[in-house]
Amino acid sequence: MRGMRAALGGVGLVLIGVGAVSAQQPPEAVTKRAEPVVVTATRSEEPLEQIGASVTIVPEENFETFQYRTVEDALRTVPGVEVQRSGSLGKLSTVRIRGANPTQVQVLIDGVRVKSVTSGDFDFADLPLDDVERIEIVRGPQSTLYGADAIGGVINVITKRGRGAPTAWIDLEGGNYDTFRARAAASGALGPWNVSLGVSRLDFGGQFPNDEHDLTSVNGRVGYALPNAGEVALTARYSDGHRGIPFKTVFPDFAPRREQDDRFYLASLEWRQPWTEWYDNALRLSYVRSTLTFRDPDSQFETRSDIDTERREVDWLHHLNFGRIDTVTVGLEYREEEGTSKGTFSETTDTWAIFAQNELRLFERLFLTGGVRYDHNSAFGDATTGRVALSYLIQASDTRLKASWAEGFRAPTFNELFFPATFPPCPAFGNPNLKPEESESYDAGFEQYLWQRRVRLAATYFRNDFTNLIQSTLIDPVNFCFQARNVGKARTQGVETEASVAPLDGLLLTLAYTYTDTEDRTTGDPLRRFAPNRWAFTATWEPLPGLTLGAELLIVSSQFESPSVPRNDGYTVVNAAASYRLPWRWGPLSDVVLHLRVTNLFNEDYSEVRGFPALGTHVVAGLRAAF
Secondary structure, eight states: OHHHHHHHHHHHHHHTTSOOOOTTSOHHHHTSOOOOEESTTTSSOEEGGGOOSEEEEEEHHHHHHTTOOBHHHHHTTSTTEEEEESSSTTSOEEEEETTBOGGGEEEEETTEEOSOTTTSSOOGGGOBOTTEEEEEEEESOOHHHHOTTOSSEEEEEEEOOOOSSOEEEEEEEEETTTEEEEEEEEEEEETTEEEEEEEEEEEEOOSSTTOOEEEEEEEEEEEEEETTTEEEEEEEEEEEEEEEOOOTTTSTTOOTTOEEEEEEEEEEEEEEEEOSSSEEEEEEEEEEEEEEEEEETTSTTOEEEEEEEEEEEEEEEEEEEETTTEEEEEEEEEEEEEEEETTTEEEEEEEEEEEEEEEEEETTTEEEEEEEEEEEETTTEEEEEEEEEEEEEETTTTEEEEEEEEEEEEOOOHHHHHOOOSSTTSOOSOOTTOOOEEEEEEEEEEEEEETTTTEEEEEEEEEEEEEEEEEEEEEETTTTEEEEEEEEEEEEEEEEEEEEEEEETTEEEEEEEEEEEEEETTTOSOOTTOOSEEEEEEEEEEEETTEEEEEEEEEEOOBOOBTTBOOBOOEEEEEEEEEEEOSSOBTTBOEEEEEEEEESTTOOOOOSBTTBOOOOOEEEEEEEEEO
């Protein structure tokens, strides 16, 4: 129980991107640094305090405290991040960061790109937290390390590896709206082998007719230890989802049988091998495929769409370590992408890239990172990006200063490059002459600890300037013809502020506030669907041994939609969670936990995306038993 309380005491601090410092620890222990290790920001393991980028880590402890079940739920309290779901569970869910739209945010699972080749975004609706160890969010451009589509930042979902003696657990839960979820997992290590496996099934009836969502997910990792601390590991993930798509509030009684089926496949084979103290490398082969089938049998033309995308990728990292002072990373990548829209187009592109990064550590307080990258794509040509970041520690006052400057780019999607004409008089919507969108960004901020690290304060200013934005452009007013063109410019800027305090043992309070100011420099309007003000309050408390309580308060201001459409109203939502670990054991059961989560506690009537009403009060309770 002491270990559980220690995790609870630090969970909120980790949530906003600092080390897990327990409110249960004695004062002398609290003052010790316990910085978590981050891999996404530099593509090598580095303590968070040595990184100049703005990074948030959402650990597994948070998933349990707040009873999160999907990655999107775990992202809603992260500063600078906007999660927008088009309706209830299972509907299209996308993420925006610092004024960058979903196509400008890179999404990874264990370092593997998973965004759609055709649309350019990623739908988080079918990504549960099964077998996930933590989520790393890096805000700001990361094109130097990850190439295209990392203008706004990178979200890396990192899955578990088997550790310790073999264990297993099963979790069953149910709730209103005909909700039922079953989950199971097993993990452990035996000799050189380590295994982690998770499976789940969700059935959700929905709040309207044709609002159901069903999802089956399987994921796992198998690793084998090699001599000299090397490892080869196979990671795989599969999901099969079905969703109804209602239009109750927009078009009453319209398209009552509109539906969509999604399948997702991921396989990754990775070999990591340190050869000497100064050199190690990592080679990864990955394959990602997604299929989407959309049907509307009640539309005028009995609409059906079948989209199949594939991505095959090889990346090879080399790390050169010159003592504790300098690390040079060189990466080589090759990627082939294929997109097919049945009856519309079928195209393939390939990309190869090389990048180099240097990390300097001086006087145990100054950390400098610089990098440059070159990409060549068979469709849009070349792109070169650079980045510089610094982190400076003032140890006497327990203060960290950070700043970064970076360039970024977004590749045109297959739809923007190849989609044919919608109507015969019009030319193709896709434009093979498109250039990548480009950005230049910088940020600067500080992080301050007080009261033996029971208090943390942080603030970061950011600014992004976008050029060559790809927009649907009216090119023939007579025939109403549109084509994708590089005609847009935009600017976003704002401030991310964070605070956390552990006033009592077992009690932790956190606050994240983000102000985002956006401007479309072509029209002068704000950018679509960005809330200027977002507040996220969280509280965790363990009043009794084994009993954990969590609460979230989310406040979002109204959002600009378009000059001809009213703004999407702001909203206030309260979520609550509780879990109780029974103090005794039954036979082979080593751990039994009762848990409860209530989302939208006060039944707020709101929409994260205008015209798609969010779910009302949703109560789910269950039991988890470990073996």
